[in-house]
Amino acid sequence: MKTYEELLSDIEEDMELMGASHIVYSAEENGVITDYDYLPSDLCMTSTTLIELQEKLHEQMLYDKASAYTAGADKNAPKLAVIFPGIGYTADKPLLYYTARLAKKHGYQIQTVSYGALPENIKGDSAKMKQAFELASEQTEQLLHGIDWSSCGSILFISKSIGTAISSAYAFRHNLKVKSILFTPLAETFSFPLRGSIAFHGTADPWAETDSVQALAAQKEVPLFLTKNGNHSLETGDVQTDLSILKTTMDRVERFIINP
Known part of the structure; x- marks a missing residue:
């Protein structure tokens, strides 16, 4: 099986010859792209453009890199x-x-971290946002104070919205090597180191502009999974669509948790 680098190199050559929108057919194993060809076959069945394939492979490569961030952890420790x-x-x-x-x-x-009382109506108010972040961070420090992080074989941070900034700041302050799942991160989250992180964002999220989140995630090499028309809860309002989104999201989350 070809490496990501080999596949991406092949795609770049084919894009120069045939154009980025040329249709090819990819082979996938457990949702992971393993190869592609110019015509459909028993192995290569999924139709895609070269540019879409390139983007998916790059995301997949970053995803596996993030998954492997804590590969050296003691598997016998808690x-x-x-x-x-x-x-x-x-x-x-x-x-x-x-x-x-x-x-x-x-x-x-x-x-589970609990923040207690925080300022209300913080959306769009930078002063209230800063106040909420500082209060929640202080409460987080108090709640997690007694944990002996050095005794943990693997540490996983699971965060949502302002929690993505709080968790990332905490890991940075305490120099923790964690795998991190960032649900609907705010722009402020990307001001911290985010190695070992993956992120999920809805394109209709009123709390974070999609182009900005994509650019920030790319700068930090954070795999970013987009939910089309998803709001700040990764929901669209249609029940069956939202259940499908949740299933796809949890499939990606579980693969991240168990890899490498």
């Missing part, structure tokens, strides 16, 4: 997952609830 909710998006809501269940399924103990 594993801890910490949930950092949003202000209104609590740990019992779908994205956090099901991610926590997946983490528990794969051997993680679960710790």
